[in-house]
Amino acid sequence: MVSERRTEGTPTRRRGAALENAITDAAWEVLVELGYNGFTYEAIAARAGTSKPVLYRRWPQREDLLIATLTRYWHPLDIPDTGSLRQDALTLLRRVNAERARTVILLRIQLADYFRETGTSFSDLRSRLRPADQTPPFAQLVDRAVERGELTDAPRSERVVNLPFDLVRHDVLMTMGAVPDEKIVEIVDTVWLPLLGLSPHGTRTGR
Template sequence: MSLKTRRRGAELEDAILGAAWDVLVEHGYAGFTYEAVAARAGTSRPVLYRRWPQREDLLLAALGKGWLDQPIDLPDTGNLRDDALGLLRRINAGRARMMMTLTVQLMDYFRETGTNFRELRDTLRGQGRPIGFEILIARAVERGELPDVPRSPRVVSLPMDLLRHEMLMTLRPVPDEVMVEIVDDVWLPRL
């Protein structure tokens, strides 16, 4: 007869957040309940309520664990064009399917809270934390590839915005030639 070891601390939290992520991806926000997460994690609802008193608290924690705790490494090839294409390719390969799934799965959340993907991203990322393309541009400035001038946040984030738009419009990963066009024909000339 084996005794089941009781999970505590980080081990329990990881199990709960992993279960919460799975429930969200599989059942969407409508199926994202304390009951479903507790059952999936093999724990009780009071355990969840103690850590995350509101459903949104649990959702944000699950998104943070499932999405932001798996960062995409920034390329550092020595030139901005290759870095930008490398980052788009990594995002496309690693996150395209999940971005499309979460966009659909979170629609009820956005309706319920009156928020949007940008607000959710900013909440999860935290204000002031640089995005990947800000870092790539800063490196290019340090190398002397670009002048050190102010740039609109809209221009800086343009490659990611266009990639995301393409993913949402086609519901497929973005072809490489489209990513090259985004960088070469749209973004680099604006910088």
Template sequence: MGERQRTDGISTRRRGATLENAITDAAWEVLVEQGYHGFTYEVVATRAGTSKPVLYRRWPQREDLLVATLARHWRPLDVPPDTGSLRQDALALLRTINAERSRAVVLLRIQLADYFRETGTTFDDLRGRLRPADQTPPFAALVERAVERGELADEPRSARLVNLPFDLLRHDMLMRMGAVPDEAIVEIVDTVWLPLLGLSPHGTRAKR
């Protein structure tokens, strides 16, 4: 099923993915500008140049529309290419997050505050819905890679330890309301994470 939209006097029909992408693009703009409080079917439909029934047919609940919007604009992080070193892999991943996600992390924490209050959920709950069920978290993938190289011992490690670099970076982003200095990224890896994993900043196993 499609719908007609007039552009410069020409009637065009948008269907399927084209229509849904136009709606979720408009919904993202509304979320960024007005937060979840202003994220209504009426406002999104007007911005997308469509009608509320078109939105309701695809997303019966406002939360459904929100998740679809975030899934389109908040894509999972890719694991960086193998550098041959856990330290360099971790630095590359953190620098990518810092460059590409800092504004969005802060923005969504603020703009989704009403959503979290209304649903009684957390940012971690939402991230779990957006991440594919079969996807290994990026830092877990880096640790697995390091184990395969023989850089780390093959032993149990808690998710909190494995994901600590991202958690610390996210905390700094929120405290600074934006990207963090590169020296902070290096400090997270060299003075916090690697020692907890039993490695020195040079990638060798630390003496115990």
């Protein structure tokens, strides 16, 4: 494998994961600053202190490099297990709000040209970044609540199960900022739990 040298300071030999991490770090910086139109092999190679052939050998298509970069920066969320569906949902939404709001806004803006060029959507991209065998976070919360006996084991649509995340994401994109905590509580207590047949206190409502 070809070794790499930095263009500034003392030359540093980089191989394997160290080299690929340096490239995807540079690619992320380019994406944040220049958007998808500026996300070019030339710009990324220059930022990483390497050459375009090095990038092409690892990622023959620009989309390959984009997905590798986003996969590195789209960290999986820790799924809470507090023993209460309500607290699980609030904790998870607060993590989404704190850790993902800025990234979601950034990707919506900086990848607008990518979505137009490929005819795909943010939902399609999210599916590619999520491991194929991973159950969506809110489906995991509902499954645990069923196992605890907190919810009845009944069919529930994907839209209902994922509604809290969808509503928070909607508010993030509409306001271009984080969601106030009282709105997160409102989404869980007055919208989602009643749809599942629960009150905010965890008692069943008979639905």
